[in-house]
Amino acid sequence: MSSSEGFAIRRNGTCLAGLEVDCGITSFPYRGCCPTGLACPAAYNIACCTPNTACTDNLIAAPQPRCANPTWDLFDNAGYFCCEHGLQGYNRSGFKDGCLRPGEVLGEGDVVLSVVRVGEASLRTSSDPATATATIPVKNSGSDNKPIGAIVGGTLGGVAALTLTCILIWVILRRRRQRKAKDLGSQTHEVNPVEPKGHDESGKAACEVDSHPFQEADGKLVQTELPTVHAPAELPGTQHPAN
Numbered sequence: 001m002s003s004s005e006g007f008a009i010r011r012n013g014t015c016l017a018g019l020e021v022d023c024g025i026t027s028f029p030y031r032g033c034c035p036t037g038l039a040c041p042a043a044y045n046i047a048c049c050t051p052n053t054a055c056t057d058n059l060i061a062a063p064q065p066r067c068a069n070p071t072w073d074l075f076d077n078a079g080y081f082c083c084e085h086g087l088q089g090y091n092r093s094g095f096k097d098g099c100l101r102p103g104e105v106l107g108e109g110d111v112v113l114s115v116v117r118v119g120e121a122s123l124r125t126s127s128d129p130a131t132a133t134a135t136i137p138v139k140n141s142g143s144d145n146k147p148i149g150a151i152v153g154g155t156l157g158g159v160a161a162l163t164l165t166c167i168l169i170w171v172i173l174r175r176r177r178q179r180k181a182k183d184l185g186s187q188t189h190e191v192n193p194v195e196p197k198g199h200d201e202s203g204k205a206a207c208e209v210d211s212h213p214f215q216e217a218d219g220k221l222v223q224t225e226l227p228t229v230h231a232p233a234e235l236p237g238t239q240h241p242a243n
Contacts, residue, residue, distance in 0.1 A: 005055045006068035008032040008046040009082040010089075010099050021048075027096035032081075035068050045079040066117065074117040085119040088112060 008023055015022045015033035023032035023040030034040045034048035041047065041054050048068035049055035059065060060080070067074050067082035074082055075089030075097070083089045083099035092098040093109030100106065 004066075004068065004070075005038065005049050006047070006059060006066040007074065007080045007082050008034050008040055008048050008068060009072050009084065010097050012099065012101070023048075027092060027098070030096075030098055038068060045081070064117070067119065069119075071119040073115050073119050075113045076116050077113055080116070089115070 009020075009032070010026060010030045011020075011033050012029055013031070015031060019036055020033040021036060021038065021040065023034055023046050026032050026046065032040060032046035034046075038048040039051040039053075041049055041056065045056060045060070047056040047059050065074060065076075065080050069082070071085055072082035073085050073087070073089065074080060077089070077091045077097050078095045079097075081089065081097040086102075088100040090098050090100050090106060090113055091111040093107070093111075098110075100112075106112070
């Protein structure tokens with residue numbers, strides 16, 4: 001993490017070995033700590049300055065006060081101080097600075113403070129096991145809409161594709177039914193009525209005989225009766241005398 005002149009952090013217990021300089025106790029059990037390479041001169045408030053310099057007044061008068069580590073959160077309790085990002089700065093009755101850990105309960109007379117400046121969101125994590133809180137980069141308000149828009153667009157696209165597929169299947173089945181009905185119609189033909197056989201042009205049966213035939217005589221038609229057909233009869237037999 002890059003560091004520059006700014007205000008010190010409050011640690012509950014000890015400063016981070018090898019990473020921070022111990023500026024001494026502020027209000028038990030808190031201590032002031034500065035990043036390695038900076039010094040903490042005795043002044044109005046614990047500040048982290050370049051060694052052998054006094055920068056406290058300049059930091060207080062700056063248009064934008066800042067923490068010595070840009071990932072820390074800045075608070076003001078009648079004097080600036082910093083907390084690890086994610087911890088809550090508070091006034092410990094009597095203008096004593098403190099950083100409240102998650103799950104801790106405020107004591108009587110303690111007051112929660114508002115953040116003056118939020119630390120930068122550049123993959124910061126605390127290496128202090130007691131205050132280890134993974135930090136998440138700050139997202140732009142519009143970035144959350146992109147995944148939602150993509151999900152909605154994908155859902156609508158899927159619904160449209162499914163609808164088109166159903167319509168296509170319906171059209172194919174409908175055409176198959178029409179083709180099948182057309183094929184069946186072409187196989188059927190009209191059956192012509194069969195003229196009964198055995199009729200002549202006049203419509204009479206060939207075997208039908210007019211009971212009143214006509215004979216032509218002297219140019220006139222004379223109705224005559226057909227001779228009656230007599231059935232054969234047995235002749236009387238001749239009797240022979242008995243011997």
